[in-house]
Amino acid sequence: MHFGLSEEQEMIVSTVRDFVETEIYPHEAEVERTGEVRPELAEAIKQKCLDIGFYASNFPEEVGGGGLNHLDFALVERELGRGSMALTHFFGRPQNILMACKGDQIERYLTPAVKGERMDALAMTEPGAGSDVRGMTCSAKRDGGDWVLNGSKHFISGADHADFIIVFVATGEDDTPRGPKKRITTFLVDRGTPGFTIRDGYKSVSHRGYKNMILEFDDCRLPDAQVLGEVDGGFEVMNEWLYATRITVATMAVGRARRCFDMGLAYAAERKQFGQAIGKFQGISFQLADMITEIDAADWLTLASAWRLDQGLPANREIASAKVYASEMLARVTDATLQIYGGMGLMDDFPIERFWRDARVERIWDGTSEIQRHIISRELLRPLGA
Amino acid sequence: MKVLVPVKRVIDYNVKVRVKADQTGVELANVKMSMNPFDEISVEEAIRLKEAGTATEVIAVSLGAQQCQETIRTALAMGADRGIHVLHDGDLEPLAVAKMLKAVVDKEQPELVILGKQAIDDDANQTGQMLAALLGWGQATFASKIEMGAGEAKVTREIDGGLETISLKLPAIVTTDLRLNEPRYASLPNIMKAKKKPIDQFSPADLGVDPAPRLETLKVEEPAKREAGVTVADVAELVSKLRTEAKVI
Numbered sequence A: 001m002h003f004g005l006s007e008e009q010e011m012i013v014s015t016v017r018d019f020v021e022t023e024i025y026p027h028e029a030e031v032e033r034t035g036e037v038r039p040e041l042a043e044a045i046k047q048k049c050l051d052i053g054f055y056a057s058n059f060p061e062e063v064g065g066g067g068l069n070h071l072d073f074a075l076v077e078r079e080l081g082r083g084s085m086a087l088t089h090f091f092g093r094p095q096n097i098l099m100a101c102k103g104d105q106i107e108r109y110l111t112p113a114v115k116g117e118r119m120d121a122l123a124m125t126e127p128g129a130g131s132d133v134r135g136m137t138c139s140a141k142r143d144g145g146d147w148v149l150n151g152s153k154h155f156i157s158g159a160d161h162a163d164f165i166i167v168f169v170a171t172g173e174d175d176t177p178r179g180p181k182k183r184i185t186t187f188l189v190d191r192g193t194p195g196f197t198i199r200d201g202y203k204s205v206s207h208r209g210y211k212n213m214i215l216e217f218d219d220c221r222l223p224d225a226q227v228l229g230e231v232d233g234g235f236e237v238m239n240e241w242l243y244a245t246r247i248t249v250a251t252m253a254v255g256r257a258r259r260c261f262d263m264g265l266a267y268a269a270e271r272k273q274f275g276q277a278i279g280k281f282q283g284i285s286f287q288l289a290d291m292i293t294e295i296d297a298a299d300w301l302t303l304a305s306a307w308r309l310d311q312g313l314p315a316n317r318e319i320a321s322a323k324v325y326a327s328e329m330l331a332r333v334t335d336a337t338l339q340i341y342g343g344m345g346l347m348d349d350f351p352i353e354r355f356w357r358d359a360r361v362e363r364i365w366d367g368t369s370e371i372q373r374h375i376i377s378r379e380l381l382r383p384l385g386a
Numbered sequence B: 001m002k003v004l005v006p007v008k009r010v011i012d013y014n015v016k017v018r019v020k021a022d023q024t025g026v027e028l029a030n031v032k033m034s035m036n037p038f039d040e041i042s043v044e045e046a047i048r049l050k051e052a053g054t055a056t057e058v059i060a061v062s063l064g065a066q067q068c069q070e071t072i073r074t075a076l077a078m079g080a081d082r083g084i085h086v087l088h089d090g091d092l093e094p095l096a097v098a099k100m101l102k103a104v105v106d107k108e109q110p111e112l113v114i115l116g117k118q119a120i121d122d123d124a125n126q127t128g129q130m131l132a133a134l135l136g137w138g139q140a141t142f143a144s145k146i147e148m149g150a151g152e153a154k155v156t157r158e159i160d161g162g163l164e165t166i167s168l169k170l171p172a173i174v175t176t177d178l179r180l181n182e183p184r185y186a187s188l189p190n191i192m193k194a195k196k197k198p199i200d201q202f203s204p205a206d207l208g209v210d211p212a213p214r215l216e217t218l219k220v221e222e223p224a225k226r227e228a229g230v231t232v233a234d235v236a237e238l239v240s241k242l243r244t245e246a247k248v249i
């Protein structure tokens, strides 16, 4: 066993850290204030990322990506996690699922996404179907040789900047011994397709400027060429490619927790009350001890789950553990840091209140904490027949 | 044309430097180390010369402990072609560094050596000048612009009064100032390639140089804390305080 980073990994980490500190941090306050990322700023970040060959670093070199494995990519995202998500969104990491593109789709979607010419978003969730993905009612029906989509999706991140959306819809229902079960198909839908509308979603307490949008399909007609993977094969596509996205949440939580912790540590060493640094009070110092212990634990849990994927080992439970632990660790660390800052922790003069707000969504998206615990416990109990 | 770029491993500029308890130096244990920022500017300039077709090869050289190889790798990841490492574990003073760089120059025969004007750890601002003297080459220090011509370089220098432009015959020494360029990030493809680029290693003895320090450090202390200022009511009070309290006029 070896717990150190290779020279390449060290350089990847220091380069992305530098990038985030230099190109992202200075613009965070503006994004918080306006709730928007100026198009010129978005374009500049994207272009710089393209210039240094980090755009689509999660894609294989054969399709023009950076060729990083899951572990190396987790290190990239850990550093990105330090910065505002609204901004690091443009440090492009298209959905891996685009590797399922075939034939013409490669030229129309995969290649432009990897080159940063077209941005993607991914839509599963509906008002009536969140954790229960199969409960979706957005549907596609055959009409002649085409498909006609109807229904809506909500909470779709990045759809405001997306040129096309990867959409999961119901294309039928099977009767099974355990009741009816939806068949799902994945479609590639271009912005501007007649019958397809992207509109503003809700205002979220977390990640200002990283917008979630509502998609509406009203007799939206699509040819077979827009089907990603096989017809009725949506679940296979999902399982093969979306498996790893929970590592993103976990590793970004670790990066953000470290940034927040470093500020809390410095504040505890500097802020004086009752004639001494508050870090000298055990009530504060033991909190710091617990925080760093949890951050390290989440870090290793996450990197180990990514490593398992690279080794081709079963990783579903480990990734779920990393996701639930890291996101809940971030909540505790941001809350404790805010407490260390006292009243100033709540004020937007410091980014602490933002870290604390941003942390909240991490326990919800990409599968809630409850769903992760469900996954973990099912894997343990099912083999025992329970 | 070969370009040689010396790169020094120093405490990262973001680190709050602390003096060791025994006052023999500054705390280096568990402290983040990086390439001297002025040297990053040198590497950037050399790579730009290569991209412009003026330079054919960029060689990064670092002197010091084994970890200096990380600094060389950073230069390689920015785009330098190969590295030279002179392994030495003790302190190195500018004169010893300049002598060893001269030996490397004798071996490699570059036409241009681009150094940082100073390193942010000891702020000596001597190595480039000493190297020029040892080699008998022309030098342009504090460069904010470099234009290469046939067998010569035109360099704009930052001097007290403003800018000075001088022309010097190659081979030559240039030291970089902050405004020369904005160094690039290492690119992912170059990071992946850096490992495969060669780094030759030498000892000071291989280069025929005795690196023993000639200076003895007696004591290292933190600078005195600045005292809080006072607001004066008007110019008259300012002048009076400058005269009676600060005693500077």
Ligand SMILES: Cc1cc2nc3c(=O)[nH]c(=O)nc-3n(C[C@H](O)[C@H](O)[C@H](O)COP(=O)(O)OP(=O)(O)OC[C@H]3O[C@@H](n4cnc5c(N)ncnc54)[C@H](O)[C@@H]3O)c2cc1C
Residues within 6 Å of the ligand: A122, A123, A124, A125, A127, A129, A130, A131, A132, A154, A155, A156, A157, A158, A204, A212, A361, A364, A365, A366, A367, A368, A369, A370, A371, A374
């Ligand atoms: C800001 C934001 C951005 C998002 N971006 C996207 C996106 O880009 N694309 C996309 O498709 N989706 C996106 N989502 C949706 C996200 O994945 C869902 O919010 C998440 O899956 C939970 O679904 P829900 O909100 O409908 O909650 P529900 O599923 O209604 O859950 C409500 C509560 O019930 C609990 N619960 C549900 N089932 C069980 C169970 N079996 N056992 C125990 N407890 C259970 C949940 O844990 C939760 O606490 C985003 C969400 C947010 C908030």
Ligand SMILES: Cc1cc2nc3c(=O)[nH]c(=O)nc-3n(C[C@H](O)[C@H](O)[C@H](O)COP(=O)(O)OP(=O)(O)OC[C@H]3O[C@@H](n4cnc5c(N)ncnc54)[C@H](O)[C@@H]3O)c2cc1C
Residues within 6 Å of the ligand: A271, A273, A274, A278, A281, A282, A283, A284, A339, A340, A341, A342, A343, A344, A346
């Ligand atoms: C929105 C808001 C409104 C307010 N309104 C008023 C008002 O109207 N009038 C007014 O007078 N004040 C007001 N306050 C001030 C409030 O009472 C203080 O914020 C509070 O007393 C904490 O002080 P502090 O923020 O300076 O934190 P600090 O005292 O600096 O505390 C920082 C951290 O150190 C911890 N700490 C400090 N000492 C110890 C110790 N001995 N042992 C262990 N831990 C310690 C604290 O618990 C905290 O976690 C307000 C504050 C806020 C945020």
